[in-house]
Amino acid sequence: MLIAPSILTANFARLEEELIKIESADKIHLDVMDGHFVPNISFGPHISRSISKVSKLPLDIHLMVTDPLFWIDQFVFPNTEYLTIHIEANHTEESIKKIKQANVKVGLSLKPKTKVYDIIPYLKDCDLVLVMTVEPGFGGQSFMEDMMDKVVELVKIRKEKKLDFLIEVDGGISDKTIDICKKSGVDMAVAGSYVFNHKDPKDAINSLK
């Protein structure tokens, strides 16, 4: 299981120290919120660029924005591995094209109320599918176990269509919820509050792995 800690729960006044604590993770998950697609504002390109300069890990950037087309270029750093947009946002097709043109891996996310059926036409272009296991916008919410049906469905579709995207989950991941994710076929899990509220984030990452 790949683990991508979300820095949303980190102490932003001490970001570099916080990043050092999660060096044993596989990726860093950056939650970008525009105050419109979700009812919260997190951080934008400037802070993300600073993180990209001090981080040794690949960046997994989750764009919770209404107009990804406008923002994509501003999040392309040398270590941006995935740029994930939401199917519920504007201009999905053009945004996917733009991410590919930037030589970054394409991620597509779906909110809890969105069906897997809606993303099927785009799956052939995806390197990653992010299944939200909470309503996007805030850290520290409870895991929605019924989202595992979507993971199982995606595993089946991936096999049938001979595709190779990773399946990622985001929201409410902890030592209590990681097992059902593994059993359902998740490849990569995002964890925010579980990692950063733990007395030793390195132990938290290990226990999830």
Ligand code: DX5
């Ligand atoms: C929610 C974000 C998540 C969130 C996860 O909008 O996409 O990445 O920070 O936080 P926890 O692990 O606390 O649910």
Ligand code: ZN
């Ligand atoms: Zn996220």
